Amino acid sequence: MLTYIIRRLLVLPIVVLGCIVLVFSVMQLLTPYQRLSVYCSNPAELKNVDFEILIERYGLNDPIYKQFADWFMEILRGELGWSESASRPVSGAFKRFMPVSAELALWSALPLVLGGVWLGSLSAVKHNKPLDHIMRIFAITGWSLPTFVAGLLGLFLFYGILGWFPPGQLGLEASAIVRSSVFASYTGIITLDAVLNWNWFVFADALRHLILPVFVLSLVSWAMLLRVTRASMLETLRQDYVTTARAKGLEERVVIKKHARRNALIPVVTIAGVTVAFLFNGLVITETIFDFHGLGRWAARAAQTFDLPALLGYLLFNGVLIVFANLIVDIMYAYIDPRVRLG
Amino acid sequence: MTTFIKLIKNPLGLIGLTLLIFFIVVGILAPVLAPPAWQNEPYRIPRDGYSSTPKPPSPEHPFGTAEGQYDIYYGLIWGTRTAWTVSLVVVVLSAFIGITIGTIAAFYGGILDEILMRITDIFYAFPFLVGAMVLTTILGRGLGNVMIALIALGWMGYARLIRADILQIREVEYVQAARAIGASSLRLMLRHMLPNAIWPVVVQGTMSMGSIVITAAALSFLGVGAPLGYADWGQLISYARNWILGLHGNPLAYWYVIIYPSIAITLFCLSWNLVGDALRDILDPRLRGTQ
Numbered sequence: 325m326l327t328y329i330i331r332r333l334l335v336l337p338i339v340v341l342g343c344i345v346l347v348f349s350v351m352q353l354l355t356p357y358q359r360l361s362v363y364c365s366n367p368a369e370l371k372n373v374d375f376e377i378l379i380e381r382y383g384l385n386d387p388i389y390k391q392f393a394d395w396f397m398e399i400l401r402g403e404l405g406w407s408e409s410a411s412r413p414v415s416g417a418f419k420r421f422m423p424v425s426a427e428l429a430l431w432s433a434l435p436l437v438l439g440g441v442w443l444g445s446l447s448a449v450k451h452n453k454p455l456d457h458i459m460r461i462f463a464i465t466g467w468s469l470p471t472f473v474a475g476l477l478g479l480f481l482f483y484g485i486l487g488w489f490p491p492g493q494l495g496l497e498a499s500a501i502v503r504s505s506v507f508a509s510y511t512g513i514i515t516l517d518a519v520l521n522w523n524w525f526v527f528a529d530a531l532r533h534l535i536l537p538v539f540v541l542s543l544v545s546w547a548m549l550l551r552v553t554r555a556s557m558l559e560t561l562r563q564d565y566v567t568t569a570r571a572k573g574l575e576e577r578v579v580i581k582k583h584a585r586r587n588a589l590i591p592v593v594t595i596a597g598v599t600v601a602f603l604f605n606g607l608v609i610t611e612t613i614f615d616f617h618g619l620g621r622w623a624a625r626a627a628q629t630f631d632l633p634a635l636l637g638y639l640l641f642n643g644v645l646i647v648f649a650n651l652i653v654d655i656m657y658a659y660i661d662p663r664v665r666l667g
Numbered sequence: 668m669t670t671f672i673k674l675i676k677n678p679l680g681l682i683g684l685t686l687l688i689f690f691i692v693v694g695i696l697a698p699v700l701a702p703p704a705w706q707n708e709p710y711r712i713p714r715d716g717y718s719s720t721p722k723p724p725s726p727e728h729p730f731g732t733a734e735g736q737y738d739i740y741y742g743l744i745w746g747t748r749t750a751w752t753v754s755l756v757v758v759v760l761s762a763f764i765g766i767t768i769g770t771i772a773a774f775y776g777g778i779l780d781e782i783l784m785r786i787t788d789i790f791y792a793f794p795f796l797v798g799a800m801v802l803t804t805i806l807g808r809g810l811g812n813v814m815i816a817l818i819a820l821g822w823m824g825y826a827r828l829i830r831a832d833i834l835q836i837r838e839v840e841y842v843q844a845a846r847a848i849g850a851s852s853l854r855l856m857l858r859h860m861l862p863n864a865i866w867p868v869v870v871q872g873t874m875s876m877g878s879i880v881i882t883a884a885a886l887s888f889l890g891v892g893a894p895l896g897y898a899d900w901g902q903l904i905s906y907a908r909n910w911i912l913g914l915h916g917n918p919l920a921y922w923y924v925i926i927y928p929s930i931a932i933t934l935f936c937l938s939w940n941l942v943g944d945a946l947r948d949i950l951d952p953r954l955r956g957t958q
């Protein structure tokens with residue numbers, strides 16, 4: 325087990341370096357003038373200055389390997405340039421937008437982890453019963469419904485017609501409280517801060533604004549999780565050892581919980597890494613539609629306004645995070661399935 | 668052929684197939700169903716004025732007009748062709764790249780396998796939509812660049828899938844026999860291994876036809892995909908963004924701007940997913956007998 329983890333950890337820097345090289349190669353598609361923006365951390369630097377001098381200073385006409393080394397050092401120092409669409413340095417924009425996205429991600433992940441596997445395996449246990457059919461229809465519709473369509477239809481129905489869930493992160497009143505000095509900001513994650521401040525009005529308001537975007541954001545992941553768990557559980561339930569367990573007179577509940585679900589979980593763990601990628605994709609769309617000022621909306625605006633430093637920074641951030649997520653998945657995988665670490 | 672018959676016998680598969688045929692017919696008959704206003708630019712949606720307020724369905728505009736007076740019916744009909752073009756080109760080319768890389772990696776193994784698979788890992792690290800968004804922004808707006816971006820970020824799944832299958836098949840007796848007779852590497856790969864390893868890739872391909880269309884439409888929705896006024900479902904939905912709330916006292920005032928394009932894109936993806944699901948059930952021997 326330990327050697328397996330060490331081996332995976334040794335590969336990690338190579339893949340992270342690969343991500344950096346890939347983003348750098350994408351940058352090479354640009355002219356030196358365009359790339360200049362990725363290096364400047366302040367727009368004031370660009371005023372009244374000869375661009376040729378700057379290109380010279382940042383070495384944008386140097387040989388590629390030297391440019392790469394320079395840029396790599398910049399990344400290590402956390403300097404990713406100036407984001408025009410956020411009006412602040414890229415690293416500062418990350419700090420500001422992260423909590424908003426983290427809040428959406430946490431609220432999406434929580435029910436998914438708690439309920440997804442349970443519902444999926446229940447669907448397999450009740451194979452071809454009404455519950456199974458409902459789950460299958462939900463899964464395939466959720467998988468086919470694009471996030472932006474789900475978001476707009478959700479707003480159309482639940483805000484336009486019913487008036488239940490407004491867009492935005494907070495209502496006017498709650499947002500005034502959050503900005504005031506009474507409300508201490510510990511994490512930037514509003515629901516968490518509200519609990520820490522013991523302010524239930526803000527908590528309820530934030531939750532009301534979260535329901536629809538969280539549903540839209542996690543719809544794809546729900547669909548995938550239900551499908552994978554169901555298929556995997558169906559396969560496991562037909563294994564001989566499950567029949568043996570039943571034949572020796574074990575309670576059905578024990579057979580399913582202790583014998584079948586354990587093994588059925590193995591393929592489910594592998595999709596956890598993909599779910600992180602889905603989350604990043606979904607954040608861009610969901611935050612844009614529901615007007616949450618988080619990482620995703622920032623990236624979408626950056627793409628519309630050709631804000632390259634922001635885009636490259638975001639891409640790099642996504643890549644590195646997913647590499648780490650996959651590492652954790654692989655380790656969990658080896659932990660659950662002994663065949664992996666022996667193989 | 669038996670696969671096809673089984674597909675028709677599967678109720679959900681049949682629904683999916685029927686819907687696909689419908690979309691094929693609409694795509695082929697586009698010039699008849701919606702005669703283009705400009706003969707050499709059929710993908711340009713005709714506009715009826717420049718007012719931003721959408722107009723409800725009328726005899727001239729059966730599905731109404733979107734923001735900027737783009738004809739929704741015309742956009743949907745020609746958008747079907749766009750959807751087919753994008754999904755077919757992207758899926759076929761990325762599957763081709765993935766199959767090539769995966770087969771070579773599994774067949775030769777060793778250090779080459781290690782290098783190719785680590786490259787695959789690196790590409791895998793980027794979220795599909797975000798990566799495509801960045802790449803399209805840099806390459807420039809337009810459908811061609813959208814397709815390039817989607818292919819560049821879409822081949823990895825196929826590579827991993829085919830590699831796993833080829834690794835298994837490589838050791839099977841009939842392949843060993845062919846090798847012993849002296850078949851060349853190319854012949855071994857193309858004649859003996861690929862035909863037996865290709866089915867999971869086919870299933871994967873059908874399943875991703877829908878998600879490719881979704882991602883391409885999402886790029887248009889975000890404003891970095893198809894050019895303005897181009898017949899594309901994602902673009903039509905992005906025109907709907909400012910109008911989903913309707914008027915005070917009449918929340919349904921602009922229902923047509925969002926409902927019609929949503930139905931089109933969701934049905935297209937649904938039909939591919941239904942067919943893909945049914946195909947997987949038919950072709951995956953482990954699932955046999957669960958039906």
